[in-house]
Amino acid sequence: MSRRKEIPNLIKKVMLLLTGIQVLLGGIWLVCNLTYMPDFQETRDMLEASKSLLVDEYMGILYPLVIRLFSVFGEYFCVPLYILQVGVAVWSYHYLLRSIFGNRFEKSGKKY
Numbered sequence: 088m089s090r091r092k093e094i095p096n097l098i099k100k101v102m103l104l105l106t107g108i109q110v111l112l113g114g115i116w117l118v119c120n121l122t123y124m125p126d127f128q129e130t131r132d133m134l135e136a137s138k139s140l141l142v143d144e145y146m147g148i149l150y151p152l153v154i155r156l157f158s159v160f161g162e163y164f165c166v167p168l169y170i171l172q173v174g175v176a177v178w179s180y181h182y183l184l185r186s187i188f189g190n191r192f193e194k195s196g197k198k199y
Contacts (some may be wrong), residue, residue: 117173131173 124130136142137154157164157171 117169121166121169122163 136151156170
């Protein structure tokens with residue numbers, strides 16, 4: 088293999104490795120912090136809105152409604168809610184990449 092092809096392949100491998108490390112660290116952080124509720128003003132506002140379903144002109148009704156539906160899980164309702172949010176994020180990234188790249192990876196014989 089010529090040097091012209093070795094350097095881009097090396098860069099691709101390093102980027103893939105670094106991305107994998109970032110995903111692994113993110114997964115570890117997620118598992119360690121799964122039961123914690125962030126203490127931001129927006130979080131407190133959403134929790135309060137989910138109890139009464141009274142929203143203002145800056146807040147939509149959908150997320151407080153979802154919080155209220157997930158509150159049947161008790162004190163740790165945030166765990167299944169976070170899992171749902173991560174699942175939707177993964178699906179949306181997959182959909183975005185498929186929309187941009189199509190079947191480009193399958194044609195080369197590599198499956199990522």
